[in-house]
Amino acid sequence: MYSKKVMGKEVGNAAVYAPPHTMTGKPVKANPGPDRSDASTVNMSVGNINRRKPPEAKTTGIETRGNGAATKGRIARGPMA
Secondary structure: OOOOEEOOEEOOOHHHOOOOEOOOOOEOOOOOOOOOOOHHHOOOEEOOEEOOOOOOOOOOOEEOOOOOOOOOOOEEOOOOO
8 A cells, every 4th residue: 555645635545544443542343243144134124014023002001081982092191190
């Protein structure tokens, strides 16, 4: 490798003058991350369809009063103050 100085400033690859390092000067270690080589380990999605399990339906809460003939939305969840 060689230096690519232009008008006194280095414009080339940083590896020419400084190996990868942390702010304390220690060398950087590679983090391999999760294995994505198999299709069963990749979290793919198309539109609103993905591999994740859908969340469980909420079943907790209290039934409110005065709903009349309501068929949906009779359960209240959250702070009632």
